[in-house]
Amino acid sequence: MIRNYLKTGWRNIEKNKGTSTVNIAGLALGIASVIMIMLYVSDELSYDRFNKKADRIVRVVFNANVNGEEMKEAVVMAPVAQTLKNDLPEVVDATRLAKSYNNRLDYNGSYYGQSSLGYVDPNFFDVFTLPITSGNKNNPLNKPNSVVISETLAKNIFGNADPVGKIITVTNRDEQLNVSAVMQDIPENSHFHFDLLVSTLGYAQARKTSWMESDFFTYLVLKEGVAISEVEAKLPAINKKYMGPQMMDAIGMSYDEFQKDNSIGLFLQPLTDIHLHSDFSDSTTLEQGGDIKYIYIFSAIAIFMLVIACINFMNLATASASKRSKEVGIRKVLGSNKNQLIYQFLAEAFISTLVATILAIVLFLLTLPFFNQLAGKAIEFSSLLKPGYLLSLFGLILLITILAGSYPAFYLSSFNPLNALKAKFSGNGKGSGIRSGLVIFQFVISAGLIVATLVVREQMNYIQNKDLGYQKDQLLVVRNTYLLQNNEDNFIQEIENDPRVASVTHSAFVPAGESDNEVGGIFQNGEFLRRMYFYNIDENYIPTMGMNLLQGRNFSDEFGNESNKVIINEKAAEILGFGKDAVGKTFQRDTNEGLRDITVIGVIQNFNWKSLHQEIEPLILKKNPYGGIIIRSKTADMSGVIENLDLIWNQFHPKEALDYSVLDDAYNYTYIKERKMGTILTHFAVLTIIVACLGLFGLVTFTSEQRFKEIGIRKVLGSSATQIVALLSKDFIKLVGISFVIAFPLSYYLMNKWLQDFAYRIDIQWQLFLLAAVITMGIAFLTIGIKSFKAACANPIKSLKTE
Incomplete structure (x- = not known):
């Protein structure tokens, strides 16, 4: 039975090549977009999750507001780690990391230039999952000046020789480091990367007792089942106990007096939030992270692209109901029940989605290098072949089949066989209203993305040309x-x-x-x-x-x-x-x-x-x-x-x-993140418009075929091609116009929220909406006009000869 459904479905797709091409092309673009963004979002969300204790590790951060100065720092004071471990029973372990700058290496008189170096506590490898491949695997940093180096650095300096026990010199500090172990290169999806991790046992800064100087990135391992809020509730008392006495000595004010008009304290940040949820000052971060807002934006774009492609499928399937009404009537007369017809139409949707998915994978493969360059990623095609992604892809095919195929299947299978055989279906009425609503939804998204693209571009131009108070050129x-x-x-x-x-x-x-x-x-x-x-x-x-x-x-x-x-x-x-x-x-x-x-x-x-x-x-x-x-x-x-x-x-x-x-x-x-966002928005706005216009082209094609005889009569009675184009276009142009009424206030609100992240920003001008309307309407009218003009120029004798 299933084989019959699939065979019949394929024959119907071949029979209606025009509609099928539009459907498959739109779905392919939508699915390719989903695949790209799915892998991008998955990569962004994977940061630091390779650590076995990732769900229990938190970073201690510092927030304060002192006489109007807002301080958000990812570094805290040297004694914080040990203090919290000693005073809080919820803390199982604590470790620190301090970044060192401008480190130049020398080995046996050979100079190796700058390398990334961090000072870490001896228990650092107990907290973070950084596999050691050779050397001391149990306690590699238990001695002063001991260092663990990455496999890449070991290869660059020592070649195939064993580096363990060798002495590396940090020339700018004349510091002798003894290689105790070699670790795997720190994964790309980590919020820090170092070639050398040196023990803090020989680092003077690590022995500081001051609660007024912030130098260390500090991480805690919490007991299983302990909520972060439970630990954070105890931090104010810790601040007062240890920071208070030193505050009096440093600024001549007690902790309680200081807190009356100011706020200062330690807080906890989950390890897995660091990459996407950090807004600390640049001078206190290890590396530039991502931004959760862009994850939401790109995920929404992928969903919208897919929904628009599914809408095209539904629109064209229901619009072509009159063509298939006799088929439905005959099937019902010959004994097919409603469920069998639903399965048949779902089979067609499944075949179209499967073909579109194959094309989408080809598109993904072809555009992957460009996307990696644009997004600053190193995503590989092999990532898509992982079982989890393949399962997600299969689930996506089923989801699209249901989304795109269920409404047409139920709609077509519900025809009365008597009316179906008389072909009393013109695409008007309730089905027409739903199609109109779906077209409006498509162009709400398209026009909204165009507005967003224009706003981002204007803000980037403003940033580029703003008077900064200094001359940055030359x-x-x-x-x-x-x-x-x-x-x-x-x-x-x-x-x-x-x-x-x-x-x-x-x-x-x-x-x-x-x-x-x-x-x-x-x-x-x-x-x-x-x-x-x-x-x-x-x-x-x-x-x-x-x-x-x-x-x-x-x-x-x-x-x-x-x-x-x-x-x-x-x-x-x-x-x-x-x-x-x-x-x-x-x-x-x-x-x-x-x-x-x-x-x-x-x-x-x-x-x-x-x-x-x-x-x-x-x-x-x-x-x-x-x-x-x-x-x-x-x-x-x-x-x-x-x-x-x-x-x-x-x-x-x-x-x-x-x-x-x-x-x-x-x-x-x-402003690289904002520029990337602008470029990605531009490309996806173009793709969205293309997919929406594919659907619009299909609907105009169907409408012109439905009104083939009417067009012929009008031409015989003296209507010009321009009048006929206007006749066929006005309803669709009206729908695009209605979409602006919804899209523009919504896009204004969302983009205004985005601009709030800038202390210096543009005001969104009405001209941007006018330009977006002109672009959207122009593309839509061009799409409609091409097919309408072709229909208007057809020989009326052919249409009047039919039937």
Whole structure:
């Protein structure tokens, strides 16, 4: 019986090639989109789940609001881990991780450049599932200066030799590390990646007892069945007990007094939430994570694509009811019952879905490299062949069969055999109303995606062209000049001799991309005010960056030692209460030697030194140049400057190649997630419109066939082709117009919510909706018009000869 259903179903698909092609093409695009997004979402959701204790591991994080400064940090104080393990019976284990920067490796006189290095507690491998392949597998970090290295690093340095017991030197700190074990490379779907994990037993920072300095990423393992909220409820008491006494010494205020107007505390974050649910300051994160909002957005797009394709199937199947009415009537007269007819039509839907799925897999294979590049992933086709995904794919085929095929099956099988044999079905009435509703739904999604794409594009253009308070164009950042040591100043002088170079500044602090970070406590009249960020610069920084000095003067060697002089931004002047008369005013900074008086010598215009997601924060500039350099070129074509820069660099025989970047590129990379979203939205908006228009084309084709005789009569009576096109188009254009009434308010609300993530953002203008309407209506009318015009130009004699 099943074989008969499938055979008959295939014959009907072959018989109605036009309708079947539209259905299968739409379904193929929808299924291909679902496959891609399914694998993307699955990859994003898999982060850190490879750890055997993943469901019990939490990260301790720090949140505070102090005099208007909101602090969200993923690092906490050194003693937190052991304290929570000792004081909370719900905590089974606790471990710490500290990231080290600019690590250069040497082995037996061979230089291996920069590698990622982290200091971890000896029990780190008891908490995280990082398999050790050779060496000490039980307690590899139980000695000071012991290190576990990755398989890739072991291969690069030691080749096929056994690295265990060998000594690696971290040259910039002259630190000797003894290789105790080799671990598998940390999986891609981890929120941290290191080539070397060094024991904290030899790390001075790990022995700190201060509850006022945050240095460590701290992880707890909770007992099975313990709720995070249960542990979090006990943290305020821990904060008061250990932070309170030190707070009095540090800022002269008790914990209870401080909490009256401020908030400060430790909180817990599930390990599996870190990748998608983190909004901590960039300086306290290990790696840039994902964003759960985009998971929701892309999942919704996949569902909408699939639903639209299913709607096409339902629309065309029910619209072509009159063609199949006689078939249904004859089947019923010959003894077929309703269930048999339902199975028959579901079989046809199953065959169409199966063919569409095969085409979708081919499309997925062809577009996978492009999608990986776009999404920044390394998804492989073999991922789809895993049992779980294959089972999901089969389930998807059944789901689409039911979604797309059930309504047409029940609708067609319900025909009265007498009316069916008389062909008294014109596609009007209730079925027509449902089809109209489905067309409106399709174009609500299509128009909404177009609006979303336009809004994202406008916001990205705004970000690109916004006045940032500095000139980001024609700036070249060189980050590793400190490797030249005593030759660094000579290197800078050689660069300044290049006629294409306008100016050079010596600083490791950059307002976009990778940058050093310094923060300190600020006091006024001996009372703690809040923390503020510092930039360490030289006298060339402000002119090189194109910043605007509003009050006072710049740093200058003419004034001798200016270690206690600073330049502040407008925001800092506002918070310090200096207003527009800040020059000469003083405040204090907390140092290791106590409070130190600082005098303001200048005020610069506010500039965006963080992402536009955040408001401009107070900033203090002090003269203490170190690190890399920033070069302003006189020309936008910096290839010649870079070429000369490389030649000068090599004259000093450094151990590494020149590490440079264009600041404009680093700025754009800050918004890479938003740009990816915009690009993906654009592509899926196009695909959605294509699928919707495929369905619209099919419906217009059917309508023109239904009204074939009417069109012929109208032409004989003098109607022009334009009038007939208008006749066939008006109902469909009306449906597209109605979709705008629903789509535009909905898309405005959703995109306005998205824009709230930006402190600096566009206002959504009515012109965007007009443009979206023109694009959608234009594509829809073109789709309708092509088929309508063909019908209008047909010879009326042919239609009048029928029957």
